Amino acid sequence: MTSVDGTKAGAAVEQTYRRLSNALRRGVYPPGSRLPGERDLAASLGVSRSTLRLALARLADENKLERSSQRGWFVRRNIVGEPPSTLQSFSEMARARGLRPRSHVLRHLTRPATFEEAEQLAIAPASKVLDLRRLRSLDGVPVCVDSSVVALGLAPQLADIDLTDRSLYETLDQDCGLRVARSSYTVHAAAADDATAKLLEVEPGDPVLVGEELTYADDGSLVLAGRMVYRSDAYRFQADLFRPVGD
Template sequence: MTSMEDTRAGAVVEQTYRRLSDALRRGVYPVGGRLPGERDLAMTLGVSRSTLRLALGRLAEENRLERSSQRGWFVRRNVVGEPPSTLQSFSEMARSRGLRPQSTVLHCRARPAAFEEARQLAIAPASRVLELRRLRSLDGVPVCVDSSVVVLALAPGLAEVDLTDRSLYETLEQDYGLRIAHSSYTVHAAAADEATAELLDIEPGDPVLIGEELTYSDDGSPVLTGRMVYRSDAYRFQADLFRPVRA
Protein backbone atom coordinates (compact mmCIF):
# COMPACT_ATOMS: atom_id res chain seq x y z
CA MET A 1 0.00 0.00 0.00
CA THR A 2 1.36 3.41 -0.98
CA SER A 3 1.66 6.32 1.42
CA MET A 4 -1.28 8.00 -0.32
CA GLU A 5 -3.41 4.89 0.17
CA ASP A 6 -2.32 4.77 3.81
CA THR A 7 -3.44 8.36 4.23
CA ARG A 8 -6.81 7.68 2.64
CA ALA A 9 -7.33 4.57 4.76
CA GLY A 10 -6.44 6.50 7.90
CA ALA A 11 -8.89 9.24 6.97
CA VAL A 12 -11.70 6.69 6.54
CA VAL A 13 -10.93 5.18 9.95
CA GLU A 14 -10.91 8.66 11.49
CA GLN A 15 -14.25 9.51 9.86
CA THR A 16 -15.76 6.22 11.04
CA TYR A 17 -14.45 6.82 14.54
CA ARG A 18 -15.97 10.31 14.61
CA ARG A 19 -19.35 9.08 13.38
CA LEU A 20 -19.47 6.35 16.01
CA SER A 21 -18.24 8.74 18.71
CA ASP A 22 -20.97 11.22 17.82
CA ALA A 23 -23.59 8.45 17.88
CA LEU A 24 -22.45 7.45 21.38
CA ARG A 25 -22.55 11.06 22.55
CA ARG A 26 -26.11 11.47 21.27
CA GLY A 27 -27.27 8.25 22.90
CA VAL A 28 -28.04 6.44 19.65
CA TYR A 29 -26.63 3.35 21.38
CA PRO A 30 -27.72 3.33 25.06
CA VAL A 31 -25.32 2.72 27.94
CA GLY A 32 -24.96 -1.01 28.46
CA GLY A 33 -26.62 -1.71 25.10
CA ARG A 34 -25.21 -3.86 22.33
CA LEU A 35 -24.19 -2.34 19.02
CA PRO A 36 -25.43 -3.89 15.77
CA GLY A 37 -23.31 -6.77 14.48
CA GLU A 38 -20.09 -5.80 12.72
CA ARG A 39 -21.39 -6.78 9.29
CA ASP A 40 -24.59 -4.74 9.65
CA LEU A 41 -22.80 -1.79 11.23
CA ALA A 42 -20.14 -1.74 8.51
CA MET A 43 -22.85 -1.75 5.82
CA THR A 44 -24.71 1.08 7.57
CA LEU A 45 -21.54 3.19 7.73
CA GLY A 46 -20.42 2.22 4.24
CA VAL A 47 -17.00 0.95 5.31
CA SER A 48 -15.14 -2.35 5.42
CA ARG A 49 -15.20 -4.50 8.55
CA SER A 50 -11.45 -4.01 8.98
CA THR A 51 -11.95 -0.22 9.00
CA LEU A 52 -14.85 -0.57 11.41
CA ARG A 53 -12.81 -2.71 13.80
CA LEU A 54 -10.03 -0.12 13.91
CA ALA A 55 -12.56 2.59 14.83
CA LEU A 56 -14.23 0.34 17.42
CA GLY A 57 -10.82 -0.48 18.86
CA ARG A 58 -10.07 3.22 19.39
CA LEU A 59 -13.35 3.64 21.27
CA ALA A 60 -12.54 0.58 23.38
CA GLU A 61 -9.12 2.06 24.25
CA GLU A 62 -10.99 5.15 25.46
CA ASN A 63 -13.16 2.90 27.68
CA ARG A 64 -16.30 3.90 25.79
CA LEU A 65 -16.93 0.47 24.30
CA GLU A 66 -16.15 -3.08 25.35
CA ARG A 67 -16.15 -6.31 23.38
CA SER A 68 -17.47 -9.72 24.32
CA SER A 69 -15.99 -12.50 22.20
CA GLN A 70 -19.37 -14.23 22.12
CA ARG A 71 -21.87 -11.37 22.16
CA GLY A 72 -20.28 -8.50 20.24
CA TRP A 73 -19.65 -4.83 21.07
CA PHE A 74 -21.34 -3.03 23.97
CA VAL A 75 -21.48 0.56 25.18
CA ARG A 76 -19.45 0.58 28.36
CA ARG A 77 -21.33 1.27 31.57
CA ASN A 78 -20.19 3.73 34.23
CA VAL A 79 -18.06 1.76 36.65
CA VAL A 80 -18.53 2.44 40.35
CA GLY A 81 -16.39 1.50 43.31
CA GLU A 82 -15.40 2.59 46.76
CA PRO A 83 -12.47 5.00 46.95
CA PRO A 84 -9.51 3.40 48.72
CA SER A 85 -10.06 3.10 52.50
CA THR A 86 -13.34 5.07 52.35
CA LEU A 87 -16.63 3.55 53.50
CA GLN A 88 -19.55 4.87 51.46
CA SER A 89 -23.11 3.78 50.87
CA PHE A 90 -24.19 2.92 47.33
CA SER A 91 -26.09 6.24 47.14
CA GLU A 92 -23.10 8.28 48.35
CA MET A 93 -20.79 6.47 45.94
CA ALA A 94 -23.13 7.18 43.02
CA ARG A 95 -23.67 10.86 43.85
CA SER A 96 -19.93 11.43 44.21
CA ARG A 97 -19.63 10.44 40.54
CA GLY A 98 -22.52 12.58 39.35
CA LEU A 99 -24.83 9.59 38.85
CA ARG A 100 -28.45 9.21 39.96
CA PRO A 101 -28.96 6.30 42.38
CA GLN A 102 -32.30 4.50 42.33
CA SER A 103 -33.69 1.52 44.24
CA THR A 104 -36.51 -0.95 43.92
CA VAL A 105 -37.45 -2.75 47.14
CA LEU A 106 -37.67 -6.46 46.38
CA HIS A 107 -38.22 -7.65 49.94
CA CYS A 108 -38.55 -5.95 53.33
CA ARG A 109 -39.67 -7.66 56.54
CA ALA A 110 -38.92 -7.88 60.23
CA ARG A 111 -38.08 -11.38 61.43
CA PRO A 112 -36.06 -13.30 64.05
CA ALA A 113 -32.32 -13.42 63.41
CA ALA A 114 -30.88 -16.70 62.20
CA PHE A 115 -28.21 -18.24 64.42
CA GLU A 116 -25.25 -17.19 62.24
CA GLU A 117 -26.66 -13.66 61.86
CA ALA A 118 -27.06 -13.41 65.64
CA ARG A 119 -23.43 -14.51 66.11
CA GLN A 120 -22.14 -11.94 63.60
CA LEU A 121 -24.28 -9.12 64.99
CA ALA A 122 -23.54 -9.99 68.65
CA ILE A 123 -27.22 -10.30 69.56
CA ALA A 124 -29.24 -13.06 71.16
CA PRO A 125 -30.53 -15.77 68.81
CA ALA A 126 -34.00 -14.94 67.46
CA SER A 127 -33.59 -11.21 68.22
CA ARG A 128 -35.56 -9.06 65.79
CA VAL A 129 -33.81 -7.90 62.62
CA LEU A 130 -34.91 -6.20 59.43
CA GLU A 131 -34.23 -8.08 56.22
CA LEU A 132 -34.03 -5.66 53.27
CA ARG A 133 -33.34 -6.63 49.65
CA ARG A 134 -33.17 -4.01 46.91
CA LEU A 135 -32.26 -3.71 43.25
CA ARG A 136 -29.90 -0.76 42.92
CA SER A 137 -29.59 1.21 39.68
CA LEU A 138 -27.51 4.07 38.29
CA ASP A 139 -29.25 6.42 35.86
CA GLY A 140 -31.86 3.71 35.30
CA VAL A 141 -29.34 0.91 34.64
CA PRO A 142 -29.47 -2.05 37.09
CA VAL A 143 -26.08 -2.51 38.74
CA CYS A 144 -26.45 -4.32 42.06
CA VAL A 145 -28.72 -6.59 44.10
CA ASP A 146 -28.25 -5.41 47.69
CA SER A 147 -29.32 -7.45 50.74
CA SER A 148 -28.99 -6.15 54.31
CA VAL A 149 -29.89 -7.48 57.77
CA VAL A 150 -30.16 -4.71 60.39
CA VAL A 151 -30.43 -4.99 64.19
CA LEU A 152 -33.88 -3.55 64.93
CA ALA A 153 -33.07 -2.84 68.58
CA LEU A 154 -30.72 -0.13 67.27
CA ALA A 155 -33.27 1.25 64.81
CA PRO A 156 -36.82 0.68 66.11
CA GLY A 157 -39.43 1.47 63.51
CA LEU A 158 -37.05 1.02 60.58
CA ALA A 159 -39.38 -1.61 59.13
CA GLU A 160 -41.98 1.14 58.57
CA VAL A 161 -39.57 3.51 56.78
CA ASP A 162 -39.81 3.68 52.98
CA LEU A 163 -36.28 2.84 51.88
CA THR A 164 -37.03 2.78 48.16
CA ASP A 165 -34.62 5.57 47.23
CA ARG A 166 -32.98 6.27 50.58
CA SER A 167 -29.46 5.45 51.66
CA LEU A 168 -29.58 2.93 54.49
CA TYR A 169 -26.41 4.36 56.06
CA GLU A 170 -27.77 7.91 55.93
CA THR A 171 -31.15 6.81 57.34
CA LEU A 172 -29.47 5.09 60.29
CA GLU A 173 -27.33 8.16 60.94
CA GLN A 174 -29.98 10.85 60.46
CA ASP A 175 -33.05 9.11 61.91
CA TYR A 176 -31.47 6.98 64.63
CA GLY A 177 -28.22 8.73 65.53
CA LEU A 178 -26.07 5.73 64.59
CA ARG A 179 -22.76 6.86 63.16
CA ILE A 180 -21.47 4.23 60.76
CA ALA A 181 -17.75 4.05 61.45
CA HIS A 182 -16.20 1.07 59.69
CA SER A 183 -16.92 -2.15 57.87
CA SER A 184 -15.26 -5.53 57.48
CA TYR A 185 -15.59 -6.12 53.74
CA THR A 186 -14.69 -9.01 51.43
CA VAL A 187 -15.15 -9.43 47.67
CA HIS A 188 -15.18 -12.57 45.57
CA ALA A 189 -16.14 -13.49 42.02
CA ALA A 190 -19.01 -15.81 41.09
CA ALA A 191 -21.38 -16.65 38.25
CA ALA A 192 -24.85 -15.11 38.13
CA ASP A 193 -27.75 -17.44 38.82
CA GLU A 194 -30.92 -17.13 36.73
CA ALA A 195 -32.84 -14.93 39.20
CA THR A 196 -29.94 -12.52 39.72
CA ALA A 197 -29.16 -12.41 35.99
CA GLU A 198 -32.75 -11.43 35.22
CA LEU A 199 -32.65 -8.59 37.76
CA LEU A 200 -29.30 -7.27 36.52
CA ASP A 201 -30.16 -7.67 32.82
CA ILE A 202 -27.28 -10.06 32.13
CA GLU A 203 -27.05 -13.68 31.03
CA PRO A 204 -27.12 -16.58 33.54
CA GLY A 205 -23.54 -17.60 34.20
CA ASP A 206 -22.14 -14.12 33.47
CA PRO A 207 -19.54 -12.99 36.01
CA VAL A 208 -20.63 -11.03 39.08
CA LEU A 209 -18.72 -9.63 42.05
CA ILE A 210 -20.11 -10.36 45.50
CA GLY A 211 -19.26 -8.03 48.36
CA GLU A 212 -20.03 -9.11 51.93
CA GLU A 213 -19.83 -6.69 54.84
CA LEU A 214 -20.21 -6.51 58.58
CA THR A 215 -20.70 -2.86 59.52
CA TYR A 216 -20.07 -1.24 62.91
CA SER A 217 -21.06 1.98 64.65
CA ASP A 218 -18.51 4.31 66.21
CA ASP A 219 -18.82 2.54 69.58
CA GLY A 220 -17.81 -0.77 68.00
CA SER A 221 -21.31 -2.31 67.98
CA PRO A 222 -22.26 -4.39 64.92
CA VAL A 223 -25.16 -2.69 63.11
CA LEU A 224 -25.81 -4.72 59.98
CA THR A 225 -24.61 -7.43 57.67
CA GLY A 226 -24.80 -6.93 53.94
CA ARG A 227 -24.37 -8.84 50.70
CA MET A 228 -24.06 -6.93 47.41
CA VAL A 229 -24.07 -8.71 44.05
CA TYR A 230 -22.64 -6.41 41.35
CA ARG A 231 -22.41 -6.78 37.61
CA SER A 232 -18.72 -7.34 37.01
CA ASP A 233 -18.72 -4.74 34.21
CA ALA A 234 -20.11 -2.05 36.50
CA TYR A 235 -18.09 -2.31 39.72
CA ARG A 236 -14.47 -2.01 40.77
CA PHE A 237 -13.06 -2.57 44.25
CA GLN A 238 -10.11 -0.48 45.40
CA ALA A 239 -8.01 -0.72 48.53
CA ASP A 240 -4.87 0.72 50.06
CA LEU A 241 -2.37 -2.02 50.89
CA PHE A 242 0.53 -1.45 53.28
CA ARG A 243 3.65 -3.59 53.55
CA PRO A 244 4.81 -4.07 57.14
CA VAL A 245 8.08 -2.37 58.04
CA ARG A 246 10.82 -4.87 58.83
CA ALA A 247 13.28 -4.14 61.57
Protein backbone atom coordinates in the same frame (compact mmCIF):
# COMPACT_ATOMS: atom_id res chain seq x y z
CA MET B 1 -1.20 12.40 -4.00
CA THR B 2 -0.42 10.04 -1.15
CA SER B 3 -0.55 12.84 1.42
CA VAL B 4 -3.93 14.03 0.05
CA ASP B 5 -5.31 10.48 0.25
CA GLY B 6 -3.90 10.12 3.76
CA THR B 7 -5.53 13.38 4.84
CA LYS B 8 -8.87 12.23 3.45
CA ALA B 9 -8.56 8.89 5.20
CA GLY B 10 -7.71 10.57 8.49
CA ALA B 11 -10.69 12.91 8.15
CA ALA B 12 -12.98 9.95 7.45
CA VAL B 13 -11.77 8.17 10.58
CA GLU B 14 -12.24 11.33 12.65
CA GLN B 15 -15.75 11.88 11.31
CA THR B 16 -16.68 8.23 11.95
CA TYR B 17 -15.25 8.43 15.45
CA ARG B 18 -17.29 11.55 16.21
CA ARG B 19 -20.51 10.07 14.85
CA LEU B 20 -20.08 6.94 16.94
CA SER B 21 -19.14 8.98 20.04
CA ASN B 22 -22.30 11.04 19.65
CA ALA B 23 -24.39 7.91 19.23
CA LEU B 24 -22.94 6.47 22.44
CA ARG B 25 -23.54 9.73 24.31
CA ARG B 26 -27.18 9.85 23.15
CA GLY B 27 -27.74 6.25 24.24
CA VAL B 28 -28.36 4.91 20.74
CA TYR B 29 -26.24 1.94 21.87
CA PRO B 30 -26.87 1.50 25.64
CA PRO B 31 -24.19 0.22 28.05
CA GLY B 32 -23.71 -3.52 27.63
CA SER B 33 -25.35 -3.64 24.19
CA ARG B 34 -23.78 -5.18 21.11
CA LEU B 35 -23.06 -2.93 18.13
CA PRO B 36 -24.28 -4.00 14.68
CA GLY B 37 -21.83 -6.17 12.75
CA GLU B 38 -18.94 -4.31 11.13
CA ARG B 39 -20.28 -4.80 7.60
CA ASP B 40 -23.73 -3.40 8.47
CA LEU B 41 -22.34 -0.61 10.65
CA ALA B 42 -19.86 0.50 7.98
CA ALA B 43 -22.64 0.53 5.39
CA SER B 44 -24.95 2.59 7.62
CA LEU B 45 -22.15 5.13 8.20
CA GLY B 46 -21.11 5.17 4.54
CA VAL B 47 -17.46 4.28 5.24
CA SER B 48 -15.10 1.40 4.55
CA ARG B 49 -14.62 -1.35 7.14
CA SER B 50 -10.98 -0.32 7.55
CA THR B 51 -12.05 3.24 8.43
CA LEU B 52 -14.69 1.90 10.82
CA ARG B 53 -12.18 -0.36 12.57
CA LEU B 54 -9.81 2.53 13.21
CA ALA B 55 -12.64 4.56 14.76
CA LEU B 56 -13.80 1.57 16.85
CA ALA B 57 -10.24 0.96 18.04
CA ARG B 58 -9.97 4.59 19.17
CA LEU B 59 -13.19 4.25 21.18
CA ALA B 60 -11.87 1.02 22.70
CA ASP B 61 -8.68 2.83 23.73
CA GLU B 62 -10.92 5.32 25.56
CA ASN B 63 -12.67 2.41 27.36
CA LYS B 64 -15.98 3.21 25.69
CA LEU B 65 -16.11 -0.02 23.71
CA GLU B 66 -14.73 -3.52 24.09
CA ARG B 67 -14.29 -6.24 21.49
CA SER B 68 -15.03 -9.94 21.73
CA SER B 69 -13.22 -11.97 19.09
CA GLN B 70 -16.24 -14.25 18.81
CA ARG B 71 -19.19 -11.87 19.27
CA GLY B 72 -18.16 -8.45 17.98
CA TRP B 73 -18.11 -4.99 19.56
CA PHE B 74 -19.89 -4.09 22.79
CA VAL B 75 -20.53 -0.85 24.67
CA ARG B 76 -18.72 -0.96 28.00
CA ARG B 77 -20.91 -0.93 31.08
CA ASN B 78 -20.58 1.68 33.78
CA ILE B 79 -18.47 0.07 36.52
CA VAL B 80 -18.70 1.10 40.14
CA GLY B 81 -16.30 0.36 42.94
CA GLU B 82 -15.15 1.80 46.21
CA PRO B 83 -12.09 4.02 46.07
CA PRO B 84 -9.18 2.32 47.85
CA SER B 85 -9.70 2.20 51.63
CA THR B 86 -12.82 4.40 51.48
CA LEU B 87 -16.19 3.17 52.74
CA GLN B 88 -19.04 4.49 50.59
CA SER B 89 -22.64 3.51 50.14
CA PHE B 90 -23.83 2.31 46.74
CA SER B 91 -25.58 5.66 46.21
CA GLU B 92 -22.47 7.63 47.13
CA MET B 93 -20.32 5.57 44.75
CA ALA B 94 -22.80 6.15 41.93
CA ARG B 95 -23.19 9.89 42.46
CA ALA B 96 -19.42 10.33 42.66
CA ARG B 97 -19.27 8.98 39.09
CA GLY B 98 -22.14 11.05 37.76
CA LEU B 99 -24.51 8.07 37.61
CA ARG B 100 -28.14 7.89 38.76
CA PRO B 101 -28.64 5.27 41.50
CA ARG B 102 -32.03 3.63 42.00
CA SER B 103 -33.22 1.15 44.63
CA HIS B 104 -36.27 -1.09 44.28
CA VAL B 105 -37.34 -2.67 47.59
CA LEU B 106 -37.91 -6.41 47.22
CA ARG B 107 -38.40 -7.11 50.93
CA HIS B 108 -38.85 -4.84 53.98
CA LEU B 109 -39.70 -7.01 56.96
CA THR B 110 -39.39 -6.69 60.73
CA ARG B 111 -38.77 -10.07 62.36
CA PRO B 112 -36.83 -11.83 65.17
CA ALA B 113 -33.13 -12.40 64.52
CA THR B 114 -31.99 -15.95 63.88
CA PHE B 115 -29.32 -17.44 66.14
CA GLU B 116 -26.71 -16.88 63.41
CA GLU B 117 -27.76 -13.25 62.87
CA ALA B 118 -27.81 -12.59 66.61
CA GLU B 119 -24.28 -13.92 66.89
CA GLN B 120 -23.14 -11.84 63.90
CA LEU B 121 -24.67 -8.63 65.25
CA ALA B 122 -23.82 -9.29 68.91
CA ILE B 123 -27.48 -9.03 69.97
CA ALA B 124 -29.75 -11.33 71.93
CA PRO B 125 -31.44 -14.14 69.96
CA ALA B 126 -34.91 -13.17 68.74
CA SER B 127 -34.11 -9.45 68.99
CA LYS B 128 -35.96 -7.42 66.37
CA VAL B 129 -34.15 -6.86 63.09
CA LEU B 130 -35.03 -5.28 59.78
CA ASP B 131 -34.71 -7.77 56.91
CA LEU B 132 -34.15 -5.55 53.87
CA ARG B 133 -33.56 -6.71 50.30
CA ARG B 134 -33.25 -4.32 47.37
CA LEU B 135 -32.39 -4.34 43.68
CA ARG B 136 -29.88 -1.57 42.97
CA SER B 137 -29.41 -0.07 39.52
CA LEU B 138 -27.32 2.56 37.75
CA ASP B 139 -28.89 4.64 34.99
CA GLY B 140 -31.57 1.96 34.66
CA VAL B 141 -29.15 -0.99 34.48
CA PRO B 142 -29.55 -3.55 37.32
CA VAL B 143 -26.20 -3.93 39.07
CA CYS B 144 -26.64 -5.39 42.55
CA VAL B 145 -28.99 -7.41 44.74
CA ASP B 146 -28.42 -5.95 48.21
CA SER B 147 -29.56 -7.78 51.36
CA SER B 148 -29.14 -6.25 54.83
CA VAL B 149 -30.11 -7.33 58.33
CA VAL B 150 -30.17 -4.30 60.63
CA ALA B 151 -30.31 -4.37 64.43
CA LEU B 152 -33.51 -2.38 65.12
CA GLY B 153 -32.55 -1.84 68.76
CA LEU B 154 -30.03 0.70 67.42
CA ALA B 155 -32.22 2.14 64.66
CA PRO B 156 -35.93 1.55 65.42
CA GLN B 157 -36.97 4.32 62.99
CA LEU B 158 -35.95 2.14 60.03
CA ALA B 159 -38.97 -0.10 60.54
CA ASP B 160 -41.25 2.67 59.22
CA ILE B 161 -39.03 4.29 56.57
CA ASP B 162 -39.48 3.53 52.88
CA LEU B 163 -35.97 2.90 51.55
CA THR B 164 -36.90 3.04 47.87
CA ASP B 165 -34.22 5.14 46.15
CA ARG B 166 -32.60 5.99 49.49
CA SER B 167 -29.10 5.33 50.79
CA LEU B 168 -29.20 3.11 53.87
CA TYR B 169 -26.01 4.67 55.27
CA GLU B 170 -27.36 8.19 54.82
CA THR B 171 -30.74 7.22 56.33
CA LEU B 172 -29.03 5.73 59.37
CA ASP B 173 -27.14 9.00 59.80
CA GLN B 174 -29.93 11.48 59.09
CA ASP B 175 -32.94 9.69 60.57
CA CYS B 176 -31.44 7.42 63.23
CA GLY B 177 -28.43 9.38 64.45
CA LEU B 178 -26.02 6.54 63.61
CA ARG B 179 -22.98 7.43 61.53
CA VAL B 180 -21.47 4.46 59.72
CA ALA B 181 -17.74 4.52 60.40
CA ARG B 182 -16.24 1.27 59.16
CA SER B 183 -17.02 -2.08 57.61
CA SER B 184 -15.43 -5.50 57.74
CA TYR B 185 -15.79 -6.51 54.10
CA THR B 186 -14.99 -9.65 52.09
CA VAL B 187 -15.48 -10.38 48.40
CA HIS B 188 -15.62 -13.70 46.59
CA ALA B 189 -16.65 -14.94 43.17
CA ALA B 190 -19.74 -17.07 42.61
CA ALA B 191 -22.20 -18.10 39.92
CA ALA B 192 -25.62 -16.46 39.60
CA ASP B 193 -28.53 -18.63 40.67
CA ASP B 194 -31.77 -18.53 38.68
CA ALA B 195 -33.52 -15.91 40.87
CA THR B 196 -30.51 -13.58 41.05
CA ALA B 197 -29.80 -13.93 37.33
CA LYS B 198 -33.36 -12.87 36.53
CA LEU B 199 -33.10 -9.78 38.73
CA LEU B 200 -29.69 -8.77 37.33
CA GLU B 201 -30.67 -9.61 33.74
CA VAL B 202 -27.83 -12.07 33.24
CA GLU B 203 -27.81 -15.79 32.47
CA PRO B 204 -27.99 -18.39 35.27
CA GLY B 205 -24.45 -19.49 36.03
CA ASP B 206 -22.91 -16.20 34.88
CA PRO B 207 -20.16 -14.91 37.19
CA VAL B 208 -21.12 -12.57 40.02
CA LEU B 209 -19.15 -10.96 42.83
CA VAL B 210 -20.48 -11.44 46.35
CA GLY B 211 -19.59 -8.87 49.00
CA GLU B 212 -20.31 -9.62 52.65
CA GLU B 213 -20.01 -6.94 55.31
CA LEU B 214 -20.35 -6.25 59.00
CA THR B 215 -20.88 -2.53 59.44
CA TYR B 216 -20.09 -0.51 62.56
CA ALA B 217 -21.19 2.92 63.81
CA ASP B 218 -18.63 5.42 65.01
CA ASP B 219 -19.28 4.38 68.64
CA GLY B 220 -18.23 0.83 67.77
CA SER B 221 -21.78 -0.60 67.70
CA LEU B 222 -22.45 -3.34 65.15
CA VAL B 223 -25.27 -1.95 63.02
CA LEU B 224 -25.88 -4.39 60.20
CA ALA B 225 -24.81 -7.51 58.36
CA GLY B 226 -25.03 -7.21 54.60
CA ARG B 227 -24.65 -9.34 51.50
CA MET B 228 -24.35 -7.74 48.06
CA VAL B 229 -24.40 -9.74 44.82
CA TYR B 230 -22.95 -7.70 41.92
CA ARG B 231 -22.81 -8.37 38.22
CA SER B 232 -19.15 -9.11 37.60
CA ASP B 233 -19.15 -6.83 34.54
CA ALA B 234 -20.40 -3.85 36.56
CA TYR B 235 -18.44 -3.81 39.80
CA ARG B 236 -14.80 -3.61 40.81
CA PHE B 237 -13.37 -3.82 44.32
CA GLN B 238 -10.21 -1.87 45.15
CA ALA B 239 -8.07 -1.83 48.26
CA ASP B 240 -4.82 -0.37 49.48
CA LEU B 241 -2.48 -3.09 50.72
CA PHE B 242 0.56 -2.40 52.91
CA ARG B 243 3.50 -4.59 53.87
CA PRO B 244 4.54 -4.46 57.53
CA VAL B 245 7.76 -2.62 58.22
CA GLY B 246 10.53 -5.10 59.07
CA ASP B 247 12.73 -4.80 62.13
